[in-house]
Amino acid sequence: MDNFIFTMFEGLPRQGPGSNACTRKAFLMLSALPARPEFLDIGCGTGMQTVELARTCPDCRITAVDVHQPYLDDLTRSAASAGVGERITTVRASMDDLPFEGETFDVLWAEGSIFVIGFAEGLASWRRLLSPGGYLCLTEAVWFTENPSPEAAAFWNECYPAIKTVPETRAIAEDAGYEVVATFPLPASAWWDDYYTPLIKRLEELRPTVAGNLGAEALVEFAEREIAIYREHAAEYGYEFFVLRKKG
Numbered sequence: 001m002d003n004f005i006f007t008m009f010e011g012l013p014r015q016g017p018g019s020n021a022c023t024r025k026a027f028l029m030l031s032a033l034p035a036r037p038e039f040l041d042i043g044c045g046t047g048m049q050t051v052e053l054a055r056t057c058p059d060c061r062i063t064a065v066d067v068h069q070p071y072l073d074d075l076t077r078s079a080a081s082a083g084v085g086e087r088i089t090t091v092r093a094s095m096d097d098l099p100f101e102g103e104t105f106d107v108l109w110a111e112g113s114i115f116v117i118g119f120a121e122g123l124a125s126w127r128r129l130l131s132p133g134g135y136l137c138l139t140e141a142v143w144f145t146e147n148p149s150p151e152a153a154a155f156w157n158e159c160y161p162a163i164k165t166v167p168e169t170r171a172i173a174e175d176a177g178y179e180v181v182a183t184f185p186l187p188a189s190a191w192w193d194d195y196y197t198p199l200i201k202r203l204e205e206l207r208p209t210v211a212g213n214l215g216a217e218a219l220v221e222f223a224e225r226e227i228a229i230y231r232e233h234a235a236e237y238g239y240e241f242f243v244l245r246k247k248g
């Protein structure tokens, strides 16, 4: 049961909102990369963005980290079939205890994963891994309104009460020692095409198999509720891509 939350997303193209177009758009904002840059993709999941980064940046090397080995195995397979496997190394590790020397990476990448340890905590603890002037590119849940509806507010209060507006989130990044190079919202297609649409199909398949397993049933119901809330309230919240650069 402990692993059901991970199993639920196995084999899906993504484990959070995002798209190859958004990954490329953020990458193209990195104007001062060294030759053969070293990337660290934190909470990579099955690695759709990892493979897209490797395709988009032919001289970069990427270390991809996740706690769930089946996701890393999936990534290894898709990287090999995309012909970029030799430039991607997977490491099973936790994002709150990353086993790398200081200043090892030119770019940290974290799509939909920093919430696991919290935005401010992730920014503070990962900063040491970046070379001087290195970039941190990530997506984070944000409010697009200062007056969310009671339904959306109740949902986020339950699952991620730390969610803030874009200006508040930018301010946290600046206080943590980063320059905000750019930010942009993920479009609705980045929620539906490679994330919610395959997830809806998976939930339909899982429903009959979890009957009587209260923990698993609750997780399936929560995912269904998350999708229903997004369908109704997408104008009020979303994911913002933040392209940050280490200062000092």
Ligand SMILES: C[S@@+](CC[C@H](N)C(=O)[O-])C[C@H]1O[C@@H](n2cnc3c(N)ncnc32)[C@H](O)[C@@H]1O
Binding pocket: 006, 013, 014, 015, 016, 017, 018, 042, 043, 044, 045, 046, 047, 048, 049, 065, 066, 067, 068, 071, 093, 094, 095, 096, 110, 111, 112, 113, 116
């Ligand atoms: C919302 S998913 C995002 C995955 C992928 N980046 C994407 O955008 O599709 C969050 C990922 O963080 C991973 N994760 C959860 N806890 C973690 C931890 N403590 N350390 C590293 N990864 C973790 C999960 O296994 C999952 O793959």
